Amino acid sequence: MPRVYLDNNATTPVAPEVADAMLGYLREDFGNASSVHWYGQRARDAVEQAREAVAGLIGADPKEIIFTSGGTESDNMSVFGVAGAARAGTSSGAKHVITTSIEHPAVLYAARELESRGVAVTYVTPGSGGVIDANDVARAIRAETVLITVMLANNEVGTLQPVAEIGRLARERAITLHTDAVQAVGKVPVKVDALGVDLLSLSAHKLYGPKGAGALYVRKGTRLDPLMHGGHHERDRRPGTENVPGIVGLGKAAELAAQRLDGDMQRIASMRDRLQAGILERIEGASVNGDASHRQPNTLNVSFEGLKGESLVMALDLEGVACSTGAACSSGSTEPPHVLTAMGLSKDAARGSLRLSLGRYNSEADIDTSLKAITRVVARLRALSPHYATAGAQ
Ligand SMILES: *Cc1c(COP(=O)(O)O)cnc(C)c1O
Numbered sequence: 577m578p579r580v581y582l583d584n585n586a587t588t589p590v591a592p593e594v595a596d597a598m599l600g601y602l603r604e605d606f607g608n609a610s611s612v613h614w615y616g617q618r619a620r621d622a623v624e625q626a627r628e629a630v631a632g633l634i635g636a637d638p639k640e641i642i643f644t645s646g647g648t649e650s651d652n653m654s655v656f657g658v659a660g661a662a663r664a665g666t667s668s669g670a671k672h673v674i675t676t677s678i679e680h681p682a683v684l685y686a687a688r689e690l691e692s693r694g695v696a697v698t699y700v701t702p703g704s705g706g707v708i709d710a711n712d713v714a715r716a717i718r719a720e721t722v723l724i725t726v727m728l729a730n731n732e733v734g735t736l737q738p739v740a741e742i743g744r745l746a747r748e749r750a751i752t753l754h755t756d757a758v759q760a761v762g763k764v765p766v767k768v769d770a771l772g773v774d775l776l777s778l779s780a781h782k783l784y785g786p787k788g789a790g791a792l793y794v795r796k797g798t799r800l801d802p803l804m805h806g807g808h809h810e811r812d813r814r815p816g817t818e819n820v821p822g823i824v825g826l827g828k829a830a831e832l833a834a835q836r837l838d839g840d841m842q843r844i845a846s847m848r849d850r851l852q853a854g855i856l857e858r859i860e861g862a863s864v865n866g867d868a869s870h871r872q873p874n875t876l877n878v879s880f881e882g883l884k885g886e887s888l889v890m891a892l893d894l895e896g897v898a899c900s901t902g903a904a905c906s907s908g909s910t911e912p913p914h915v916l917t918a919m920g921l922s923k924d925a926a927r928g929s930l931r932l933s934l935g936r937y938n939s940e941a942d943i944d945t946s947l948k949a950i951t952r953v954v955a956r957l958r959a960l961s962p963h964y965a966t967a968g969a970q
Contacts, residue, residue, distance in 0.1 A: 577896040580942040580949075584782075584874060584935030585731050585759060586900060590825070591784040591936075597828040598786065601821040609818045610809065619820045626827025633830040634757075634776065635767035636793050642810045643823050646790035647758040650777030651682035653792055653803045653814070654754040655725060658775070659690055660801035662722035662752070672696040674716045674724045676708050676737075677918040683725055683756055684914075696720075705867030706733045706919045710741040717749060724753050728771070729760035732902045732915040732931060733866030734875025736764065743772020752798060758782050758790075762833035763872050764841065774798045780822065784936060785829030789822030836936070844934050845873035847943050851932060852876050854947040859954050861964075865916060865929060874934040877902075877916075879925045882964025883957055888930050888950075891957060895949040899932050924963075 581589070601622060607615030609623045624638070631638040644650045655673070662671060675687050677699045687697045698716040702708050708726060717724075724746050728739050739755050746753035754775035760766050762783030768776055776793040780786055794800060794813065806815025855862050861881030880888065885901030892899060902913035912926030921929075932946070958964040 578941075578945060579896045580898065580938070580945050582897060582899045582932045582934060582938070582942070582946060584938075585734075585931065585933035587781045587787065588784045588935050589937055590781075590786055591829060591832055593832060594785050594825045594828045598821045598825045601824050605820075607820075609820055610807070619818070622824050622827075623818055623820060626823045626830075629827040629830040629834075630778070630791050633766075633834045634761065634778070634793060635769055637796070639811070640768075640794055640796060642792045642794055642813045643818060643826070644790045644792055644814055645788055645819070647680070647756065647777050647779035647782070648682040649803070650758075650779070650790050650792035651680070651725075651754075651756050652686050653800070654775045654777065655683060655686040655690060655723070656803055657800035658723040658752050658754065658798075659695055661799040670696065670720045672698070672718045672721045674698045674700065674713060674721060674726075676700045676702065676726055678702055678706065678708070678730055678732075678735075678915045679725070679727055680731055680756055680758070683727065687725075700726075701918055702735075703867075704920045705870070706730060706735040706865065706915065707867050707870050708737050708742075710738045710745065713742050714745050717745070717751065721749070721751050724751055726753075726755060727759070728755045728757040728766065728776075729763065729872045729875075730866070730915060731759045732913055733877040733919070734759070734872045734933075735866045736760070736870045736872055739771045739773065746774075747772055759875075760872065762829070762837070763844075763874055765837065768793055768795070775800075780826035780829055783829050783833050786822050786825040789819055789826045791826065840936050841873045844936070844938070847938060847940060848874055848876050848932075848934050850940075851934075851943050851946060852878075854943070855950060858947070858951045862954075863925075865919065865921065876932045876934075877929055878932070879916075879921065879929045880954055881925075881928065882961050883928045883954065885927060885929050887957055888953060891953040892949055895953060897946050897949045899930055901929060902931050 605618045607619040609619040627638045756777045758779045761778040774795040780789040865877040916926035
């Protein structure tokens with residue numbers, strides 16, 4: 577059975593060039609990057625070369641790149657690091673953080689934890705298209721606001737958020753701005769100065785690199801408490817012996833992303849658009865979630881009337897098509913995806929949603945295979961579904 581992978585927002589395949597680059601650092605070049613001898617220096621050189629590649633991809637200075645274990649750590653480091661280091665905004669010692677209701681759990685649950693520690697948090701909600709209005713962020717700003725954190729691209733519907741606009745607001749008020757750019761880096765151009773961010777999270781396994789490696793961009797002068805305590809690695813911001821193979825993989829992935837961005841973007845967007853048009857043309861009661869004019873090139877989220885996303889995912893898996901109902905980290909949960917309900921979708925429409933996320937290694941043939949499988953599966957499940965019969969009779 578030909579298999580098609582359309583779950584690139586959960587994780588991407590490792591690029592062959594990345595795997596090749598990493599191998600040497602698992603074998604002969606195994607040194608500790610902090611050691612003074614030859615082995616150590618081989619590892620140190622590789623880490624610094626990767627730092628330059630990551631910095632280059634996002635328009636940063638290599639000194640502003642901190643390697644972490646991935647997107648979750650970079651997000652937590654930003655939320656807790658800024659809240660911890662910030663001088664309280666008022667004499668009462670109160671601190672306030674602004675985020676959104678469509679963040680990845682790595683930001684959302686970190687913010688909730690801050691609340692339980694006495695920090696006030698405002699969760700800005702998006703419009704029905706899944707895009708945050710920068711004016712709503714502006715209205716939420718208080719004298720004691722110490723951090724704004726808004727994701728760049730949403731992982732479930734793919735909407736791009738107005739981070740550059742929020743960056744100008746944050747600059748004017750001297751408030752630290754973080755963006756979770758895990759789903760954007762490598763998919764759309766991302767430059768830290770154009771965005772005006774002080775902190776930016778990225779993750780290797782969302783851009784054809786290995787799992788367990790990521791980075792946090794920290795603008796020079798940003799006050800940030802460390803999350804962990806230990807050695808003097810990463811400019812005293814992140815202790816622990818560097819994950820040299822993972823970092824090398826991330827560096828190679830960043831280098832490839834910079835070379836391939838324009839071509840990949842166009843090719844992937846055209847396949848995604850063909851998949852979307854094909855679904856809407858062949859299947860009744862299908863609607864696209866997320867404002868298509870503010871959407872990254874690879875993501876398509878569709879609700880199918882009368883159906884459950886989980887049933888679709890399972891049936892499609894049996895047909896060789898891998899996709900999801902939304903974030904991989906919430907699969908198994910009976911609650912509808914929080915991003916869709918935050919956008920105002922009914923629970924039924926949110927539960928009937930499917931996320932199809934494309935990547936560099938998909939082909940036009942994959943789109944044909946998926947279209948056929950989706951059409952077949954939707955028809956079969958609907959024939960069995962009492963919900964759809966009722967909806968159809970109305
Ligand atoms: C995947 C993802 C994360 C978490 O990154 P990990 O490297 O898996 O910890 C954070 N934010 C977004 C938007 C993501 O898609």
